Each structure stands twice: as C-alpha cells, then as structure tokens.
Amino acid sequence: MAIWKRYFLRSRKESGELRAPGQAGACPTKSPLLWLLEKEWRELLVSRSWWVLLVVMGPLAGVSFIGAVKTYAEVSGLNGTSAGVGEALAPLVGVWAPTFSACELVAVFLLPFVAIRMVAGDRQSGALKLEMQQGLPPWVRMGAKALVLLAGWLLAMLPPLSALVLWKFYGGTLYPPELATLIAGHVLNAGLTIALAAAMSSFTEHPSTAAILTLSVTVGTWILDIFGGVQGGIWERAAGYIPAALVSQFEHGLWRLDTTLIALALIAAGLLLAAIWMQLGVAVRRRAYESLGLGVLAAAAIGACTFITPSWDNSESRSNSFPEADERALRRIHGPLRIDVHLAPEDGRRVELERQALSKLRRAMPKVEVRYVSSTSIGLFEQTAAGYGEIWYDLGGRRSMSRVTTAEGVLESIYSLANVTPPAGNDAAVFRGHPLAVTAKGAGTLFYGVWPGLFLAMGILVRRRLQ
Amino acid sequence: MGFMLLEVAGFCKRFGRITALKDVGFHVEAGEVLGLIGPNGAGKSTLFECLAGVLPADSGAVRAGGAVLDERARRPLLFYVPDGIAPWPQQPVRWALDYTIGFLGGRGDLRVEVIEQLALEALLPQTIGTLSKGQRKRVLLAIGLLTAQPALLIDEPFDGLDLRQAREIAAALRTHAARGRTLFLSIHQIGDAARLCDRFVLLSGGRVCGEGTVAQLAALAKRPDGDLEEVFLALT
Numbered sequence: 001m002a003i004w005k006r007y008f009l010r011s012r013k014e015s016g017e018l019r020a021p022g023q024a025g026a027c028p029t030k031s032p033l034l035w036l037l038e039k040e041w042r043e044l045l046v047s048r049s050w051w052v053l054l055v056v057m058g059p060l061a062g063v064s065f066i067g068a069v070k071t072y073a074e075v076s077g078l079n080g081t082s083a084g085v086g087e088a089l090a091p092l093v094g095v096w097a098p099t100f101s102a103c104e105l106v107a108v109f110l111l112p113f114v115a116i117r118m119v120a121g122d123r124q125s126g127a128l129k130l131e132m133q134q135g136l137p138p139w140v141r142m143g144a145k146a147l148v149l150l151a152g153w154l155l156a157m158l159p160p161l162s163a164l165v166l167w168k169f170y171g172g173t174l175y176p177p178e179l180a181t182l183i184a185g186h187v188l189n190a191g192l193t194i195a196l197a198a199a200m201s202s203f204t205e206h207p208s209t210a211a212i213l214t215l216s217v218t219v220g221t222w223i224l225d226i227f228g229g230v231q232g233g234i235w236e237r238a239a240g241y242i243p244a245a246l247v248s249q250f251e252h253g254l255w256r257l258d259t260t261l262i263a264l265a266l267i268a269a270g271l272l273l274a275a276i277w278m279q280l281g282v283a284v285r286r287r288a289y290e291s292l293g294l295g296v297l298a299a300a301a302i303g304a305c306t307f308i309t310p311s312w313d314n315s316e317s318r319s320n321s322f323p324e325a326d327e328r329a330l331r332r333i334h335g336p337l338r339i340d341v342h343l344a345p346e347d348g349r350r351v352e353l354e355r356q357a358l359s360k361l362r363r364a365m366p367k368v369e370v371r372y373v374s375s376t377s378i379g380l381f382e383q384t385a386a387g388y389g390e391i392w393y394d395l396g397g398r399r400s401m402s403r404v405t406t407a408e409g410v411l412e413s414i415y416s417l418a419n420v421t422p423p424a425g426n427d428a429a430v431f432r433g434h435p436l437a438v439t440a441k442g443a444g445t446l447f448y449g450v451w452p453g454l455f456l457a458m459g460i461l462v463r464r465r466l467q
Numbered sequence: 468m469g470f471m472l473l474e475v476a477g478f479c480k481r482f483g484r485i486t487a488l489k490d491v492g493f494h495v496e497a498g499e500v501l502g503l504i505g506p507n508g509a510g511k512s513t514l515f516e517c518l519a520g521v522l523p524a525d526s527g528a529v530r531a532g533g534a535v536l537d538e539r540a541r542r543p544l545l546f547y548v549p550d551g552i553a554p555w556p557q558q559p560v561r562w563a564l565d566y567t568i569g570f571l572g573g574r575g576d577l578r579v580e581v582i583e584q585l586a587l588e589a590l591l592p593q594t595i596g597t598l599s600k601g602q603r604k605r606v607l608l609a610i611g612l613l614t615a616q617p618a619l620l621i622d623e624p625f626d627g628l629d630l631r632q633a634r635e636i637a638a639a640l641r642t643h644a645a646r647g648r649t650l651f652l653s654i655h656q657i658g659d660a661a662r663l664c665d666r667f668v669l670l671s672g673g674r675v676c677g678e679g680t681v682a683q684l685a686a687l688a689k690r691p692d693g694d695l696e697e698v699f700l701a702l703t
Contacts, residue, residue, distance in 0.1 A: 035570035039555070046557040126552020129521045130610065134571050135542045281520040281538050467559060467594045 032136060033144065040118065040148040046466055049117050051459035053110040054156055055452045060102035061160040062447020068098040069170075069440040076435035089433050090317040091167070092178045097251040099163050103156075103186040104247050107193045111153065112214040115197035118145050119274060120207040128280065138275040146194055146271050153190040157183070159451045166446065170438045175316040178253040185250020188263045192243050195270025202277035218243075230377045232345035237306075253315025258308040265305065269298035311363055317431040320360060325423035326411055327364045333418045335396035336367040342390045344374040344382060349389070349405045357410040393417050472497040472618060472649055473544070478527030480513055480673075487513040488673045491527070495618065495651055500644045502664030503653040504699060510673040511653040512550065515620045519547030546571075548611035550622035550653075553603055556596030560587060560606050563595060564613060573613035581612045584639035586632075600627035608636060618649040625659050637663045661695040671703035 030038075044050055072094040119142075122128040131141065161183075168174060196217055200210040221242040228239030239245060241262050249256055276282075276290045313320040321327060339358070343350035350372070362368055375382060382388045391410075393400050395417045402413045415422045471494050478491040487510045495501055503511050516522035518529065520538030529536045531544060555563055564582070567573045582588060585605045590598065595606060604627045611619050624640065625633045640663065644650050654660040660667065667684060669677040677684045677698075685693050688701035 030569055032570050032572070035566060039558075039566060039570065042558060042562070043555070122554075125554050125556050126549055127554035129516075129519075129547070129549050129552065130554055130571070132521060133519060133542060133546055135539065281523055283523040467557060 032134060033140065036131075036136065036141060036144045037148065040144050041151075042466055043118060043121065044114075044148050044152050045462050047114060047117055048459075049110070050114045050152055050156075051455060051463075053106060053114055054455040054459070056110065057102060057106055057156050058159040058447045058451025058455065060105060061099055061163060062443060062451075064102050065095070065099040065160070065163045065166070065447065066440040066443050068095045069167075069438065069443070073437045073439065076437040089435070090315065090319065090431065091172060091434055091436075092175070092182065092251075092253055092315055092317070093319070095163075095167065095172075096179060096182055100160050100182055100186055100251070102160055104189060104244075106156065107153075107186070107190050107243075108218055111149075111156075111190060111193045112197040112218075113211060114152065115149055115194045116201045116207050116210045116214065118149060119198045119201035119278075120204075120210055123201075123205075123278075124207065128278065132278075132280065138278050139272060142198060142271050142275040142278065146191075146198065146267075149194045150187070150191060153187070153194075157186065159447060162446060162451070163443070166440070166443055170436065170441070172436050172438075173434045177314040178316055181250050181253050181255050181314040184255070185247050188250075188260065188267075189243050189247050191267045192246075192263055192270075195267040195274075198274035199270040199277075202274040230345055232372050232374070232377070236345065241302075241306075252319055253313060253317075254311060254320040255314055256311040258305050258311075261305040261308060262302050265298055265301045269294060309362075309366060313363070317433070320363065322360050322364055322407065322411065323423075323425075323429060325425075325429070329415070329420055329423050330361070330364040330411075333365065333395070333414065333420060334367075335418070336369065337365060337414065338369045338371070338394040340371050340373055340390075340392040340394070342373045342387050342392075344376050344378055345372070346378045347374075353391070353405040353410070357405070357407045360407065361410065361414075470497050471495070472531065474530040475518065476528050476530065478514065478517055479525045480510070480517055480522070481525055486673050488517065488524070488527075491670070491673070491675050493668045493675055493678045495649060496666070497617070497649055498644060498647045499665045500640065500650045500652065500663055502660040502667045503651065503670060504657055504660045504667055504695075505655065505670035505703070507655060509655075509670045511655070511670055512622050513673075514670065515547050515622050515651075515653055516549070519545065519620060521547065521549075542616075544616055545618040545620055545651075546611060546614040546616040547620040548607050548622060548624075550607075550626055552607070553595055553598075554607075554610075557594055559592050559594055560598075561591040563606065564591075564609060567610045567613045571610075571613075572615055573610075574615050577613055581609045581639075584612075584642070585609050585636065601629065601632060604628055605632070605636070608639075612639075612643055617647070618651060619643075620651045620653075622653045623655065624652050625654065625656060633659060657696050657699055667695070669699060669702055676702040 072089060072091070075089055075094070122131065132138070164174060164179065193214075197210065197214045200213040200217070201207065204210045204213065221244065224235065225239045225242055225244060228236040241259060246259050246263055249259060272294055273291055276287050276294065279287060311320075322330070341350065341353065343353070358370055362370075374388075389403050391402050391405070391413075393402070393413050395414070398417055400413055400417050402409060404410065404413070412422065414420075473495040474492075475494065476492040478488050479486075480488040491510075491514060503514065505511050513522065517524035517527065518541070520541060529541055536544065555566070558566075564578060564587075568575045568578060582591070585608055587605060587609055590602055590606065595603065598606065604624070608621065608624060611621055624636065628636060637659070640650055640652075652660070652664065654664075661681070666680050667678070668675060669684065677687050679687070681695050681698065684695070684698045684702065685691055688698045690697055690701055693701065
C-alpha cells in the first residue's frame with residue numbers, strides 16, 4: 001500500500017516540501033547533451049575566476065581606450081597639434097587595436113585559469129568518475145566545456161565592444177569588416193588559450209601544474225617569436241603562426257586563411273588531446289599512442305595549411321595591400337619572381353621591407369619566392385661587406401638590383417624588370433583617414449565604474465541564486 | 468536471490484611494482500546484496516574502478532549471459548559510486564539530484580523516496596562543497612540509488628556515517644535490493660557488512676580469499692560456528 005501511494009500519489013510531495021519553490025526539477029525531455037551544457041554553464045557562473053576576469057576586463061579596456069582616444073585626438077589636431085596629421089591614421093590601428101589589446105592580455109593571463117578550473121575541476125572533485133559512466137564520448141564533453149567557455153569569453157568582450165558605441169557617440173566612424181576581423185582574431189586567440197589550457201589540465205593531476213604548463217607554452221611562443229626575429233628562416237616562419245602574430249594580423253584587418261585554419265586545427269587538436277587524456281578508463285599507453293597519432297595528424301594538417309595562400313585585407317585603409325591599380329598590374333606579371341634580400345634578420349631595413357612591401361607582394365603575386373641572405377643576425381658587422389643591403393630581383397632570368405626598401409621602390413624595380421608601365425596614381429583611391437579630435441567623455445565612468453560594478457553585482461547575485 | 472548477473476574473471480591491476488589486484492574472480496547474482504570486504508589497501512576501490520571502467524585493468528573479463536562485456540557494454544548494467552569525492556562542489560544538492568536523473572539517465576520516480584530515505588530534505592538547498600563528510604556520503608548514496616542501472620557498486624557506503632544513520636541507510640539499501648536492484652558494496656567494517664549483505668567476497672592483498680554466504684565461508688575456513696569476523700581473520 002505504501003509503495004502504491006509512493007508511486008501514484010507522489011505529485012503533492014514532489015511539488016511540495018521536497019522541492020524548493022520555483023524549482024522545476026529534472027526534465028525528462030532534455031537530452032544529456034543539454035544537461036551537460038547547462039551543467040558547464042552553471043559551473044562557469046559559479047566560478048569566481050570568471051567573474052574576476054569580467055570585472056578586470058572593464059578597467060583594462062578602459063585604460064587602453066581612453067589612452068588611444070587621447071592620442072588619436074592629439075594626432076588629429078587637438079590642443080594645438082597640427083591638423084591634418086591624423087589623415088594617415090585609421091581608427092583600426094589608432095583606437096581599436098589598442099582597445100582590444102585588453103582581450104589579448106586577459107586571454108593570456110586570466111582566461112587560462114578559468115578554463116583550467118572548468119576542465120580540471122571535474123577530475124579534482126571526482127565528478128568526472130560519475131559523468132564518464134554516462135557514456136557520452138569524451139570529445140563531446142570537452143566540446144561542451146569549450147563551447148561554454150567561448151560563450152563566457154564573448155560576454156567578457158562586452159566592455160571593449162561597448163567602446164564602439166562610445167566612439168560612434170563621439171562622432172567617430174566604424175568600418176564593420178575590419179572590426180569583425182579584429183573581433184574574430186580575439187575569439188580565435190581565446191579559442192587557442194582554451195584548447196591549450198584544456199589539454200594541459202587533462203595531462204596533469206593538479207590545476208596549479210596545468211597553469212604553470214599553460215603559461216610556459218605561452219612564454220615559449222614568445223621565445224619563438226624573439227628567436228625567429230634573430231635567426232630568421234624557418235623559425236621566423238613558425239613565429240608567424242603563434243597566437244601573438246595571429247592577433248597582430250587580425251589587428252591590422254588582415255584575414256589570412258592559412259593562419260585561421262592553423263588556429264582552428266590547433267584548437268581542435270588541443271581539445272581532442274584533452275578528451276583523450278580525460279578517458280581515465282583507458283590505459284595510459286593507449287592514450288599516449290592516440291596522442292601521438294593526433295599529433296602527427298595535426299602536424300600534417302598544419303603543414304598543409306601553410307601552403308594555403310588566400311587572404312583578405314578587410315582594413316578600410318588597405319594597409320595590408322598595394323593600391324588596387326598596382327595589384328592589377330602585378331597580376332599581369334606571370335613569370336616566377338625571385339627576390340634575394342641581403343639583409344640580416346634584425347636589420348631595420350629588412351623589417352621595413354617585409355612589412356611595407358614583401359608581405360603585400362606575396363598577397364598580390366602568388367609566384368613570389370623571397371630568400372633572405374645574411375651571415376649574422378644583427379648585420380652590424382656586415383655593413384661593409386660587399387653585397388650587403390642589396391636586393392636582387394630575378395624575373396624569368398632577367399635580373400636587377402636595388403637597395404630601396406620602400407613599397408614604391410620595390411614596385412618600381414619589378415615593373416622595370418617586367419617591362420610594365422607603372423599605373424598612374426589615383427588620388428581618389430588614397431585612404432584619407434578619419435581624424436577625430438575629441439576627449440573620451442564618459443569612458444572613465446563606463447569602464448572604471450559601470451562595467452566592474454555591473455559584473456560585481458551580477459556575480460554576487462547569480463552565484464547566490466545558483467547556490 | 469536470482470540468476471547470475473555478472474561473472475568477473477581474471478582481473479589484474481598493477482601500479483608500477485605494486486600488485487593491486489591479482490587474478491580476481493567471483494560472480495554477482497541479480498538482486499543480492501554482495502559485500503566486498505577486506506582490510507584497507509586490499510584493492511576494493513581499485514576493483515570497483517576497474518569494473519566500472521574508470522580505471523583501466525591490466526587484464527580480466529566481465530561476462531553477462533555468456534558474453535564478455537567491454538567497458539562500454541558494462542555501462543547500462545552497472546553504476547559505480549566512488550568514496551571520498553565531492554562532485555560539483557559549488558552546486559546545490561537539489562541540482563545534483565536533478566542532474567543525476569537528467570544527465571545520468573536516473574529514475575525521476577525515485578527522487579522523492581530517496582530524499583526521504585536518506586533524510587536529504589534539509590540539505591537540498593546546500594552546496595555539496597559545504598556538506599560534512601556524512602552528509603556528502605548520503606548525497607552520493609542518493610546519486611547512486613537514483614541511477615537506473617540494475618547493479619550498483621558503492622565504495623564504503625557507511626564511511627562517515629554515525630550508527631543511527633548507518634542503520635537507516637542499511638535499511639534503505641535493503642529496500643532497493645528487495646525490489647530487485649543488485650548492490651555490490653565495498654565495506655571494511657565487517658560488522659556493517661555482516662548486518663546487510665547476503666553474500667561476501669573476501670579480498671586481501673589484491674586476491675580473493677573466499678566467496679559465499681557466512682556459512683559457506685565458515686565451512687571454507689573450517690570454523691563452522693565462527694562469525695564473519697572470525698572467518699575473515701581465518702581466511703585472510
């Protein structure tokens with residue numbers, strides 16, 4: 001009788017004292033994946049480290065934005081600076097790259113801790129042992145974590161995004177394609193951080209070890225960047241794919257398919273690696289073999305991606321491209337072009353040549369081979385050597401030499417070698433910039449008061465409600 | 468007692484030079500309360516973890532209905548509740564139970580009953596991380612009892628509980644077993660095991676020293692009038 005009552009007359013109790021008011025309880029129609037996503041979301045919401053990240057993001061973005069607006073205004077003629085200088089400045093480089101640099105800082109120093117807490121927390125608490133008995137594939141569980149962390153990151157980007165509204169309010173112009181590129185770069189960068197932290201958390205027994213390893217890898221990429229700058233060659237090329245270089249490209253409005261695909265491959269590899277090592281029931285040796293296989297696959301995918309050339313210059317100023325007339329002229333030159341540059345990696349002229357001309361040339365002409373030749377890294381003691389500083393152009397067997405490192409000089413050499421008449425300059429197509437001499441009114445209140453206060457209050461309320 | 472639910476054979480597990488399990492074999496009958504008893508370090512938790520597939524065994528097989536079950540195939544059959552964990556420490560007990568029903572495919576129809584049996588009403592709004600050891604154990608037992616698998620492996624179900632709670636929970640476990648749920652309990656307190664279990668697997672030093680009812684074990688130990696403690700000491 002008692003059992004009959006328990007099974008058939010339980011509705012009063014279920015809706016009564018055994019459930020808190022307003023608590024819906026288990027929903028049988030929700031799939032395990034939705035339950036998992038809800039659980040990960042709740043775990044993020046009760047995570048102090050995520051709320052700290054949100055609170056810090058406002059002031060960090062504020063410092064960058066206020067400083068950038070001030071500099072932009074001064075260059076635009078505020079307080080006696082010569083008017084017209086700002087014509088060369090684009091908001092992307094002058095304001096948005098520095099403002100969103102807060103995201104880069106937070107992605108490097110705070111986001112890993114949030115991700116590590118999310119991934120390592122289950123193992124630390126023992127929840128993993130319960131959840132893995134459900135039978136969902138580990139990559140699904142890891143994917144759910146990554147998805148929620150990425151959603152959390154998008155929320156964290158609200159303070160720098162609010163700067164766009166302020167800028168518009170000041171009378172500034174916004175160019176959506178370059179802003180979308182910039183934001184995409186920071187989302188990809190966050191994805192890389194999440195994948196790295198997830199992989200490290202699954203390798204290690206303790207979150208602090210995972211944090212040290214994650215930061216070590218980040219520092220390692222910086223070392224690679226420095227090393228590439230000094231050594232040149234393959235190191236320099238590899239350094240072009242580190243997260244900092246990726247963000248830098250997107251900050252300049254350049255969307256490169258190879259970089260994007262490599263970042264996505266790294267994210268997928270990191271998350272899959274984490275999933276492999278979260279399979280506590282699989283022998284360590286098998287996990288090691290699976291990791292090795294994954295590493296080989298990832299390396300092959302990354303290697304293949306380096307041969308992909310398409311890229312899009314989404315900057316309003318076309319800062320990553322030659323003028324359109326020059327690009328049309330270059331596309332008409334079909335012969336393979338080889339350029340031998342006799343400049344050391346740390347020579348300022350080489351840096352200028354690469355940034356101002358060769359990077360644009362690679363985008364405009366698919367058959368370009370650039371070879372850097374130097375016997376030292378700084379070039380200081382090579383200055384007197386014969387041939388140092390020379391740039392040799394070889395187009396289908398015809399050769400010429402120049403020492404000019406500007407974009408105009410490089411184009412002139414190529415046109416001359418190809419017997420192509422340089423296109424006439426088009427003044428109308430030249431980017432004139434958007435000077436704006438304003439003060440960052442209200443920004444201090446928004447970034448130092450409203451955002452941190454809002455996140456702090458929300459953090460307290462949400463945590464209290466959920467717990 | 469019912470038909471044979473599982474047969475475990477040849478389970479071995481080493482941690483470096485230490486042998487945690489050596490050729491462990493026994494069988495589990497449907498609807499029984501089977502006690503895995505042994506001193507600390509006998510390999511009880513390791514055995515449970517290997518059976519549940521949360522720790523890889525070096526060798527060994529689990530059979531049901533004549534077929535060998537790999538870790539994936541065992542999932543619909545058994546669920547393991549580890550000892551000493553505090554899952555989802557920042558979430559309230561109420562949510563953890565709902566999550567068990569929703570995510571782990573547990574039985575929503577048992578929710579009210581299990582809360583009553585384990586006296587969890589007052590704990591529902593509390594976060595798991597703030598619970599005492601005994602309270603946490605009750606929540607873990609609730610999670611286990613709410614799952615739908617026919618066999619439930621519980622590591623140290625009475626650890627952290629006082630005498631009264633231990634007795635109440637033993638009664639609750641008996642109720643679930645009476646309805647056909649198979650319980651396999653790892654217990655190091657032999658008195659608790661003797662009160663609750665139908666049969667026993669004695670584990671010592673990673674080996675099975677005996678399997679059966681108290682009478683069968685007593686016969687094996689050649690102590691026909693001995694209680695479980697005496698039998699255990701004689702066999703291990």
